[in-house]
Amino acid sequence: MQNSLGETVRPNIFPRMKRLLWFGATLLTTLSVWGAFDRPSQNERLSALGNLYEESDILRRLLTSSDDFSPIRLPGPNDWLSQHHEDGETFEQYKNSEPNRPDSIRRVLYLLPLGRFPEEASPPLEDIRAYAAAYFQLETRILPAYLPTDEQFVPRQNRHTGQRQVLATSVLEFLKTRLPADAYCLLGVTMEDLYPAPSWNYVFGQASLGERVGVYSFVRYDPAFWDEERGKDYRDVILRRSCKVLAHETGHMFGLQHCIFYDCVLNGSNHLVEADSRPQQLCPLCLRKLHYAGNFDAVKRYEQLREFYRKHGWFEDADWVERQLAKLQSP
Numbered sequence: 001m002q003n004s005l006g007e008t009v010r011p012n013i014f015p016r017m018k019r020l021l022w023f024g025a026t027l028l029t030t031l032s033v034w035g036a037f038d039r040p041s042q043n044e045r046l047s048a049l050g051n052l053y054e055e056s057d058i059l060r061r062l063l064t065s066s067d068d069f070s071p072i073r074l075p076g077p078n079d080w081l082s083q084h085h086e087d088g089e090t091f092e093q094y095k096n097s098e099p100n101r102p103d104s105i106r107r108v109l110y111l112l113p114l115g116r117f118p119e120e121a122s123p124p125l126e127d128i129r130a131y132a133a134a135y136f137q138l139e140t141r142i143l144p145a146y147l148p149t150d151e152q153f154v155p156r157q158n159r160h161t162g163q164r165q166v167l168a169t170s171v172l173e174f175l176k177t178r179l180p181a182d183a184y185c186l187l188g189v190t191m192e193d194l195y196p197a198p199s200w201n202y203v204f205g206q207a208s209l210g211e212r213v214g215v216y217s218f219v220r221y222d223p224a225f226w227d228e229e230r231g232k233d234y235r236d237v238i239l240r241r242s243c244k245v246l247a248h249e250t251g252h253m254f255g256l257q258h259c260i261f262y263d264c265v266l267n268g269s270n271h272l273v274e275a276d277s278r279p280q281q282l283c284p285l286c287l288r289k290l291h292y293a294g295n296f297d298a299v300k301r302y303e304q305l306r307e308f309y310r311k312h313g314w315f316e317d318a319d320w321v322e323r324q325l326a327k328l329q330s331p
């Protein structure tokens with residue numbers, strides 16, 4: 001799919017039960033393993049990070065490697081990097097790619113809810129908005145919901161799960177017609193399941209970077225989608241997963257490619273278990289890239305994220321951010 005990022009897609013050839021679909025997919029795709037992932041060395045990680053003396057003293061401290069930034073873990077046989085060859089992208093390569101950057105005109109991140117968000121199965125959109133605003137340091141607005149007709153966006157019944165799905169590329173075409181003049185990007189969010197093309201099973205999200213539109217579905221983050229029991233914290237699980245996919249996919253809207261250097265929210269994920277194991281945070285390389293694009297106050301960003309994490313009881317993440325800010329206190 002040219003000029004778009006189809007994430008975590010699976011051919012439509014797997015068993016009927018949703019849980020089996022999962023394992024069936026990974027088993028079959030294992031047959032096409034490209035080869036072992038060659039994990040970058042410490043020198044390669046530092047070299048990808050580039051010359052931090054080009055940055056301010058404060059940012060340089062925040063970007064300096066520490067125990068809080070782990071080298072990327074080795075992938076299991078069904079994980080993303082066992083099945084997709086990625087070269088990784090250094091900071092210099094990112095800069096040379098001339099990524100989209102917010103400017104004085106295109107400076108607002110818009111979220112457009114598509115369809116209904118049933119309270120018991122959806123992340124609260126105001127929380128998603130607040131997270132995006134803190135994470136990307138852009139004004140973030142929620143547009144009035146658009147309620148598509150039942151026939152819109154090329155719906156189909158997934159023949160294995162029996163679930164209704166809509167065609168992501170059709171949604172992207174629609175979003176292009178709704179792009180506000182001051183939009184840095186327009187992100188459609190939906191509780192409809194998505195598929196990227198007729199021969200594929202599903203997709204979590206898809207984006208067209210050049211045209212600054214993307215669509216993400218949150219429907220697969222509810223344990224009930226997988227016929228699993230909802231624990232008493234399941235709404236928090238849905239919110240965490242939704243925030244993480246928003247951070248990952250919106251990172252792509254800033255031109256960030258998948259990260260192969262550190263454990264990072266920008267690591268590719270082949271399945272939900274792998275996505276759940278990824279950190280909520282950007283590694284120093286990806287933070288340096290995002291900062292290059294957004295030129296924001298990195299301290300303010302961490303302070304706002306810490307507040308968000310505390311408010312939601314995500315204390316490990318709050319403590320992690322706290323340790324980043326503590327780097328500014330040392331002599």
Ligand SMILES: [Zn+2]
Pocket residue numbers: 005007248249252258267268
């Ligand atoms: Zn991705």
Ligand SMILES: [Zn+2]
Pocket residue numbers: 259260261262263264265266267282283284285286287
């Ligand atoms: Zn990274």
